[in-house]
Amino acid sequence: MDLKDTPTLEKMATTLRFLCADMVQEANSGHPGVAMGLADIAVVLSHHLHLNPKNPKWLERDRLVFSGGHASALVYALLHLWGFNVTLEDLKAFRQLHSKTPGHPEYQHTEGIEVTTGPLGQGFANAVGLAMASKLAQGTLGAAFSHKVYCLCGDGDLQEGVSYESASLAGHLGLDNLIVLYDSNAITIEGDTNLAFSENVRLRFEAQGWAVLECQGHNFLDIDNTLNTAKQSDKPTLIIAHTTIGKGALELEGSAKTHGAPLGAEVLKRAKEALGWAHPPFYIPEEVKLHFSLQRGEGEEKLWAQDLSAETKEKIAHLQAKDFSKVAYPVFELGQKCATRASNGVILNAISQAYLGFVGGSADLAPSNNTRLKEQGDFLKGQCGRNLHFGIREHAMGAICNGISNYGLFVPFCATFFVFSDYLAPALRLSALMQNQVYYIFTHDSIGVGEDGATHQPIEQLSHLRAIPNFEVYRPMDAHENVLCWQVALKRNKSAAFMLSRQDLEVASSANLEQVQRGGYVLHKSAREPQISLLSSGSEVLPCLKAAALLEAENIGVQVVSVPCFDLLLRQEQDYLNTLLVGEVLAVEASRGLEWFKFADSVLGMESFGKSGKGADLFKHFGFSPENIASKARALL
């Protein structure tokens, strides 16, 4: 591609613009404005990118994230033009059920998509995660990893808190491999951005330790020069690209009307006429396709692979295998008292010994969350340890871990107090949606938090996370179950969360892996045939065991079912469930707990927020004493 051959570049951009406009028109739904506004940048970027359409997972490829996922028409059009496995038919099926081209780009659904984007700001933070992962790769594997991470974002992304959080960390870490192109078109859905936004974006990013460049987003040479400068920067770089939304859409050019609706057949027809584009919809000139093609990537990958040492290859294989079968898990004895946040800390360290790609940290709560990997050093500017320091930035933490996971060489975990899972829920949802592998460590579970009070005690959070599809929530009753939960979770190879106690819990389970794998199992069964089954999880299992003893003393048959993973229990066949749900079923959990009605006749849960007070006082106050559990159970008979 010759960047001085303006006529060809313009033809490429025009092709891209109308291809996107045609896609939206055909679907009768979508966002033409951003695609048309970014077309010129996309043409130049195609020249800079190192990708291999034949192997979309080439490890040393540049990563490209469209943070504004509503630019999906542009994304799919580019993938097609570059030579990825997205056909013209796929473009014509844009936004239709079962197509390869859904309304927002989806990871694992369409080749070449690095992350699922759509919820604004996420992609920006994912890109920071990808850049961190790239630095981790470089630190672990050497200079063979020196690609760039590009991110295209818009005003929406930059107004979201998650972008400030992650930009702050990117600047702090000096991620010089990150280049963000900010599509500054001064338009949002309600109209002019200055209705609600008047920041000095340059100053803001400089305050956060970034290099800031500007370019005219419709001038090929200017875009190219700016990208070249950015690639030399020793800081993360923001390129403020001044663009016009809906560029080429005649009287709609520059208008919010091009944002979220088709241009309309009439405007589109006139727009094509104005540029002398006398072609049918979805037309791609042959030479345009040639110019866009990224077939050079295949050769680039071959050259790169040739230079890898045997040692590097071995390390890559280790990282990619994500093999957790060799972890030397700690053993916890019956009767031992240990907070599950503490046992979890030991487990994390054991895992990190067996798998070098296990990296993570906390949102400034490492000493409380027990997430320190003792022998693995810190990940700081110019320092490549495996302990990440996210700062007090829960939301960015989740989104960054998504980026790290999607990078392909690492398995990240992150941590905060359980109640603050709310802060990162949008990112956690995307872990589930993307089917990647991020572990969320949530300590300070339930009213067991104690004195910090209602603001710090999760109530509705368990119901929330259990309701997320394709996501598993583990709440072990003790340190022993905690180990088994990790074994199950790592075998299942997908994102999951662990709810862990602040307070000591006595080890009372001697379950085996098979039992925990089923989500729930009979922990205790009285000699007499059970008339009551008590279902419970986490810190409430022990009081249930004590309640069972009280009931047995009255000659009432009872069994206690520990449910470390409600989600897995949901999948068990009825025959197995029948062995758990014997007689009257009472579920006991210090959470809102309505989902337990799936299995239980009655639920002893939380119907209000918590309170400030000693944990033991709170358990009693809210009805989780053995005496009250026994009394509720008795009432069912």
Place this chain on the structure above:
Amino acid sequence: MDLKDTPTLEKMATTLRFLCADMVQEANSGHPGVAMGLADIAVVLSHHLHLNPKNPKWLERDRLVFSGGHASALVYALLHLWGFNVTLEDLKAFRQLHSKTPGHPEYQHTEGIEVTTGPLGQGFANAVGLAMASKLAQGTLGAAFSHKVYCLCGDGDLQEGVSYESASLAGHLGLDNLIVLYDSNAITIEGDTNLAFSENVRLRFEAQGWAVLECQGHNFLDIDNTLNTAKQSDKPTLIIAHTTIGKGALELEGSAKTHGAPLGAEVLKRAKEALGWAHPPFYIPEEVKLHFSLQRGEGEEKLWAQDLSAETKEKIAHLQAKDFSKVAYPVFELGQKCATRASNGVILNAISQAYLGFVGGSADLAPSNNTRLKEQGDFLKGQCGRNLHFGIREHAMGAICNGISNYGLFVPFCATFFVFSDYLAPALRLSALMQNQVYYIFTHDSIGVGEDGATHQPIEQLSHLRAIPNFEVYRPMDAHENVLCWQVALKRNKSAAFMLSRQDLEVASSANLEQVQRGGYVLHKSAREPQISLLSSGSEVLPCLKAAALLEAENIGVQVVSVPCFDLLLRQEQDYLNTLLVGEVLAVEASRGLEWFKFADSVLGMESFGKSGKGADLFKHFGFSPENIASKARALL
């Protein structure tokens, strides 16, 4: 108070320091470091504040928000010293069950607390909301409202995305009544802030349109001078106060160890000795109490009240009454087709006509959320209309609305797509916890969103919000129910959410207020005694009615129960429920739906994320066609 009388000021600060340290020591839990670090600032601030301890709700009082709610010991100590209804006994019961002094300050629980704080960043955004409300008060009621809003915050607050978002809006709106004191002590839980944070905070706030001042946080005169300058600013002002965490705690001074644990009896004893403080714990010298007292506030309020015109008093009475009984609601006819987001827009306008304190807006989605109040103008810099423009800042939007609600003169609403309720969940949770009155308008409900796909389709969100205590979730089946839901919600006088369809829904309900007030009611009952009850909400009720017709054609008795408010249904007595839950009960809702097992034998819900495609195709694909509903129902018999 004489700000040149350093010995007295020091005595005041020392009293405050040791009072706080004693509280934490007595509770054996809490955060002494921040309280001791801020003591000098608190002494000077006491001199600036206009508060009336005799009437904590005085409308023209300054608002003071401790965004770092872990500074609660300081908050309670100050309330006591200022003369609020917090006794020395209350201080001694710090963080104990049922005390007036919980671990984090709680609105409506302790007099003088403006907002519940603890989850970091929220208080900062609440303060922006209070400042916006104050501007609204000024615009509506005149210069009688000219007080300041003070906020104390720390590194934790400033690292959270919600503080960036709300600071950006505050700068944009030029909120010159807002003064934020940033307790810059360079320490967080993991240690030195520069482990994860190296922003130029001055530049960052200047980029967002703020004035930035700095002071030495242990120099009384410097603090005072800086506050005086801030009060004259024509922008929101950030005061960077350089402090030492745990100031006065000897060798622990400046250490992260003072953050979240008592100093220990031994250190505390030596610290007191070092300052010649030979007093028992909780000692307050008489003259210190006199100097701290804010009894002047009573006189200030009297003078202020005298000057109010009759017209202003009348307007205040109107705003405070929050009387919605005169709303002229629109009428929607059976058979009319109308998206509930559209009917809701008409309702919002009707409410705004009847009550002048009804203010709100959207996170840049007003045209999609239908939240424009047509005749009420815009709230912009120097312009006091009732349409708020939050920008693409969902989290700040929620937290700002909490501030506006707590201000006392307005009832705010805010809006976004339902799936993005995740972004503001931490703020919404605090609406519920604080028992204030904020309405959340969530349009683009369920897979009905259509082509935008899985990232934009809420699945788990209904279960999440229904699990939040003291919060009500309305999901009307049509425009008629939408009206009734608002009537119920406004009568109930508490925070609530409305889930509204993007797509047209046919009006098929002719329910009355009493029925909706119960949360659910029999919408349709076949002539034959029902063998099946179909429970449903929102857009799935209509297909249930059609399924009922299919079943009736087979001579199967069936009733359809519409449940616009699941939370209210939970509170109905068994007798009433028995009339709804007749025969086999199938719940049908395009959401995860596990909570329906509380009422239903079987649930037809969503077990995966959604997909991109036409809404009608998706409803069919995921099993919400009348035919499939009928078939599921049949299978239960």
